[in-house]
Amino acid sequence: MDIGQSSHPRRKTRQIMVGDVPVGGDAPITVQSMTITKTADVEGTLQQTYDLALAGCDIVRCTCNEIEAAEGLARIVPRSPVPIVADIHHNHRMALAALEAGVHCLRLNPGNIRKPEHIKLVAQESKDRGVPIRIGVNGGSLHPDLYKRHGDKVTPEAMVESALMELAYFDEVGFDDVKISVKASSVPLMIEAYRQLSEAVDHPLHLGVTEAGPLPGGVIKATAGIATLLAEGIGDTIRYSLTADPIEEARAGRALLEAMGLRDRRNIDLIACPSCGRAEIDVIEVARKAQEAFGDQQIPLQVAVMGCVVNGPGEARDADLGIAAGNKKGHLFVRGQNVAVVPEADMVDALVEWATFINEHGVDAAFERAKSTRAHARREAERDRKALEGAHGADVNQSEQKVELIRKL
Numbered sequence: 001m002d003i004g005q006s007s008h009p010r011r012k013t014r015q016i017m018v019g020d021v022p023v024g025g026d027a028p029i030t031v032q033s034m035t036i037t038k039t040a041d042v043e044g045t046l047q048q049t050y051d052l053a054l055a056g057c058d059i060v061r062c063t064c065n066e067i068e069a070a071e072g073l074a075r076i077v078p079r080s081p082v083p084i085v086a087d088i089h090h091n092h093r094m095a096l097a098a099l100e101a102g103v104h105c106l107r108l109n110p111g112n113i114r115k116p117e118h119i120k121l122v123a124q125e126s127k128d129r130g131v132p133i134r135i136g137v138n139g140g141s142l143h144p145d146l147y148k149r150h151g152d153k154v155t156p157e158a159m160v161e162s163a164l165m166e167l168a169y170f171d172e173v174g175f176d177d178v179k180i181s182v183k184a185s186s187v188p189l190m191i192e193a194y195r196q197l198s199e200a201v202d203h204p205l206h207l208g209v210t211e212a213g214p215l216p217g218g219v220i221k222a223t224a225g226i227a228t229l230l231a232e233g234i235g236d237t238i239r240y241s242l243t244a245d246p247i248e249e250a251r252a253g254r255a256l257l258e259a260m261g262l263r264d265r266r267n268i269d270l271i272a273c274p275s276c277g278r279a280e281i282d283v284i285e286v287a288r289k290a291q292e293a294f295g296d297q298q299i300p301l302q303v304a305v306m307g308c309v310v311n312g313p314g315e316a317r318d319a320d321l322g323i324a325a326g327n328k329k330g331h332l333f334v335r336g337q338n339v340a341v342v343p344e345a346d347m348v349d350a351l352v353e354w355a356t357f358i359n360e361h362g363v364d365a366a367f368e369r370a371k372s373t374r375a376h377a378r379r380e381a382e383r384d385r386k387a388l389e390g391a392h393g394a395d396v397n398q399s400e401q402k403v404e405l406i407r408k409l
């Protein structure tokens with residue numbers, strides 16, 4: 001097994017196309033989010049769609065809850081940088097209107113559109129137009145009959161049954177261009193529902209913990225559910241449902257896939273030490289400023305902010321680029337090798353400037369650039385490292401002193 005890869009092979013699913021984005025099969029796992037503008041607000045929705053795409057979103061969903069929203073979709077779809085999914089809840093006519101608007105996929109909630117003739121009509125129309133549907137089961141809006149049949153409880157079995165019932169209606173009109181989700185706000189419930197669903201069907205699965213809530217708890221809950229399943233090889237597309245700016249959903253989704261080695265790095269991977277008694281700067285503040293300065297720039301490098309030059313360059317030697325503080329200076333290093341020294345106040349600017357340079361010209365060019373400064377940088381770092389060690393001693397947290405005191409008790 002390659003370190004950094006999931007221990008379980010990815011479960012085999014059939015592949016569908018959402019616009020020009022493949023979902024399932026051997027396609028990369030995709031990131032989705034949803035706009036929170038009124039879909040009738042064409043310019044506002046398009047702006048948010050562009051922002052989401054920039055933040056790493058592959059597919060964007062917009063609500064289609066009224067006829068004005070469907071009209072908005074007709075204007076949004078041709079100008080969108082990514083495929084658009086129309087979210088349909090109670091009114092099957094909105095699904096037909098969204099298809100007319102040219103959307104790339106529908107999301108139907110089986111708990112909300114219940115009449116078989118309506119479900120089959122939408123499936124037939126989708127089939128005729130070659131548009132896929134996501135069956136989006138939601139633990140909070142299960143069909144009342146199913147809820148009753150499963151002991152007045154939302155169970156994994158009830159959620160899977162809801163998806164299979166919808167699939168059976170689709171089957172009646174020969175439609176199977178489908179992906180499925182069985183989301184719940186309970187992490188253990190959604191994990192079990194997806195596990196059961198993945199045994200029952202080979203359709204691509206869209207993962208999510210619904211109503212995960214605000215940051216940071218929402219990200220933790222969503223990650224717990226989504227990452228657990230991905231590590232088991234389950235899941236073809238993901239969405240973080242956060243009570244936050246949807247840009248955060250896109251960033252979180254992308255960051256998770258990159259962290260799990262399931263997508264290539266696209267943006268900066270900012271690592272930073274947790275800080276300790278040795279820190280020469282406010283690491284939290286400098287890391288925050290660095291994160292803000294890099295924003296969503298597409299620089300696929302790992303960049304480190306380290307609180308001290310004593311341990312920083314060594315601990316972050318695998319990073320492409322890093323900076324460590326010491327004696328009011330910032331010691332810049334590339335792949336663990338000191339390349340330059342900058343004033344402490346310029347640490348973030350220097351980091352962004354060197355990252356941009358490496359992204360454009362490569363690591364070898366960075367070493368070439370540092371030809372005349374490397375020796376000086378190394379000497380300065382060594383001098384500051386020794387000075388700091390002298391000032392703080394090797395045991396900066398006085399652990400050994402405390403151990404001695406404990407032994408004397």
Ligand code: SF4
Pocket residue numbers: 273274275276277278279280306307308309310311312315
């Ligand atoms: S890099 Fe320095 S400041 Fe940061 S945790 Fe390590 S020893 Fe502490």
